[in-house]
Amino acid sequence: MKQIILNQFDMNTPGHIWPGFWRHPRDRMDYLDLAYWQSVAGIAERGLIDSIFFADVFGVYDVYGQSPEAALRAGTQVPINDPTLIIPSMAAATRHLGFGVTSNLSLEPPYLLARRLSTLDHLTKGRIAWNIVTGFLASAARGVGLETIQRHDDRYEVAEEYMDVLYQLWEGSWEDDAVVKDVATGLYTRPDRVHRVDHRGRHFRVDAIALTEPSPQRTPTLYQAGASTRGRAFSARHAETILISGHTKAIVAETVRDIRRQAQAFGRDPRDPKIVLGATIIAAPTTAEARDLYEDYRGHVDARGALTILAGWTGVDFSRYGLDEPIRHIDSPAAQSTLELLTIRSPDRVWTVRDLVAFEPIAGHGPFIVGSGAAVAEELIDWAAATDIDGFNFTRLVMPESLTAIVDLVVPELQSRGAFKRAYAEGTLRRKLQGHDRLPSSHPAGRFQRRRAGAA
Ligand SMILES: Cc1cc2nc3c(=O)[nH]c(=O)nc-3n(C[C@H](O)[C@H](O)[C@H](O)COP(=O)(O)O)c2cc1C
Structure with a gap:
């Protein structure tokens, strides 16, 4: 049976996708404490979770009510700390x-991002993935002195060139045998094995050597979550793991078919991108207990906080909507795919504001499963079979108990059905997911590779 990939979806902030759980009496989430993050990593590893996936934004959600007030009040993705800085301690x-x-690649030069991610790849011994985002918050652009974010499709054009620059720095600058550390001669690095990147493009100019020696994966494993038409074309070309949303099996299956078709059109094996679907899971020893837990959690979700996020994602100020007003499609510079899912791609139902903030299976993010470990496992296997996805990305709820429940109750049930591994494979994250450490030469990064020792 296909082995399902499991990721825990998290963020270095008090309130993530379902904000408000910081008020729950059993919530132990303490995002300012390294010991907390290390304990979360330990629980995830005990459950053989493939990765903890950190979302991040460089701005505040200020579309709702045209102000950051609602986000600040609810702790909705603000205050937010830098996720890259907690990862080395979790890796240790x-x-x-x-x-x-x-x-977010729209806000810093590729030269700097390349070094930060390579440093993480070294310190984690090749366990880093980068989620490539172009940003949808105008507040982030204003924070670094820009008027606003670029137009939706233009962001992806810039991203294509940005990736080319990164590939040159990661794949083409240092040869594998550049660092010799020869004590006898005092030679640390052979200068003839380090090459200058000379890129003069439409959006970027780089005249430099990469600052870091080749890391275990060179290019980190590439995650991407753009799901609009243009976003899918980008991820089908570059991404190794594609994160998607979708509230019905039919919608998800259609998204998956389209991504695999586009990957093939780019010369990739259609099964090469791993497609991972966001899911909300509430598990308990029995389904009756899980239903009680669900009622308990439901009382702690901050509805206005959830609407604040959705306003930021879609660019629609939901403070101007009545609770029962239908959601309409508009052309927005923000995340087009979210609005598309709720309007154009859901012709058989009309979504209202009330639906969107309800902590219920109908909320449009993805599967929402409440049950015993066995019941949850069965549903996950069902979703994977019906949609051809490769795995799930579990939304953070009350921490760490909701993750512990997945690890202790759901994982063994998936294993006993042959749907989940019983041990980690050795090696880098890319080797675990794709079977090799470095990007293959058929990937767009391939044309910048000099030495392919150790590659697939
Ligand atoms: C599961 C998932 C996670 C995402 N995480 C982030 C994130 O952490 N930061 C961010 O700026 N955008 C994030 N996004 C937004 C996408 O990267 C993308 O910018 C957005 O969906 C707009 O592109 P699109 O219109 O092509 O979908 C996420 C989207 C999904 C579906």
Whole structure:
């Protein structure tokens, strides 16, 4: 049976996708404490979770009510700390767990991002994935002195060139045998094995050598979550793990078919991109207990906080909507795919504001499963079979108990059905997911590779 990939979706902030759980009496989430993060990593590794995937934004959610007030009040993705800085301590507490980290390429030069991610790849011994995002918050652009974010499709054009620059720095600058550390001659690095990147493009100019020696994966494992038409074309070309949303099996299956078709059109094996679906899981020893837990959690979700996030994602100020007003499609510079899912791609139902903030299966993010470990495992296997996805990305709820429940109750049930591994594979994150440490030459990064020792 196909082995399902499991990721824990998290963020270095009090309130993530379902904000408000910091008020729950059993919530132990303490995002300012390294010991907390190390304990989360330990629980995830005990459950053989493939990676903890950190979302990140560089701005505040200020579309709702045209102000950051609602986000600040609810702790909705603000205050928010840098996720890259907690990863080394989590890596030190684990051996296999992967770490997906989001960084917005629209706000910093590729030269700097390349060094930060390579440093993480070294310190985690090749367990880093980068979630490539172009950003949807105008507040982030204003924070670094820009008027606003670029137009939706233009962001992806810039991203294509940005990736070319990164590939040159990661794959083409240092040869594998550049560092010799020859004590006898005092030679640390052979200068003839380090090559200058000379890139003069439409959006970027780089005249430099990469600052870091080749890391275990060179290019980190690439995650991407753009799901609009243009976003899918980008991820089908570059991404190794593609994170998607979708509230019905039919919608998800259609998204998956389209991604695999586009990957093939780019010359890739259609099964090469691993497609991972966001899911909300509430598990308990029995389904009756899980239903009680669900009622308990439901009372702690901050509805206005959830709406604040959705306003930021879609660019629609939901403070101007009545609770029962239908959601309409508009052309927005923000995340087009979210609005598309709720309007154009859901012709058989009309979504209202009330639906969107309800902590219920109908909320449009993805599967929402409440049940015993066995019941949850069965549903996950069902979703994977019906949609051809490769795995799930579990939304953070009350921490760490909701993750512990997945690890202790759901994982063994998936294993006993042959749907989940019983041990981690050795090696880098890319080797665990794709079977090799470095990107293959058929990938767009391939044309910048000099030495292919150790590659697939
Ligand atoms: C599961 C998932 C996670 C995402 N995480 C982030 C994130 O952490 N930071 C961010 O700026 N955008 C994030 N996004 C947004 C996408 O990267 C993308 O910018 C957005 O969906 C707009 O592109 P699109 O219109 O092509 O979908 C996420 C999207 C999904 C579906």
